Amino acid sequence: MAAAADAAVPGGPGPDQSLLQRDVDAVHRTGAVGALARVQSADGHAEARAGTADLETGQPMPWNAYYRIGSITKTFTATVALQLVGEGKLKLDDTVEHWLPGVVHGNGNDGSKITVKNLLRQTSGLNDYDEQLPWVQQFTPEKFHEAPPARPAATGRPSPDPGTGCTRC
Incomplete structure (x- = not known):
């Protein structure tokens, strides 16, 4: 996924939060109801979210959501x-x-x-x-x-x- 690749590009301490958020927003715009991503490196981590976890309530994607990536x-x-x-x-x-x-x-x-x-x-x-x-x-x-x-x-x-x-x- 481009989000992980772009966000992990060296250029400062840890992954670039703004690049990760940009890419998660792009995934959401394709029609995903919600998206949550985390990139971790030896220098730190970045997290980003977009969309909702519940269409009825409009609750945003929770930071501690359970998700499978396998x-x-x-x-x-x-x-x-x-x-x-x-x-x-x-x-x-x-x-x-x-x-x-x-x-x-x-x-x-x-x-x-x-x-x-x-x-x-x-x-x-x-x-x-x-x-x-x-x-x-x-x-x-x-x-x-x-x-x-x-x-x-x-x-x-x-x-x-x-x-x-x-x-x-």
């Missing part, structure tokens, strides 16, 4: 993966085990049977961890902390064979 990540990740395929640096038939040895194993899962293609099609057979983990229930207080990749990967539970099951179609 869904758009799949699109960007798939784009980069397909660019790497086009450059010959990655193959659709490469396995998870090839790139992440030992990360996906146990509970009926085998990274040597799950391919990049399975991951991109969301047919890996791995369960959707975000609805199963207690730490996700604590998302709000932890929303700006990173989870190591092994943490969600280790939570796979038995599900359909890779290539046949879709955990979220």
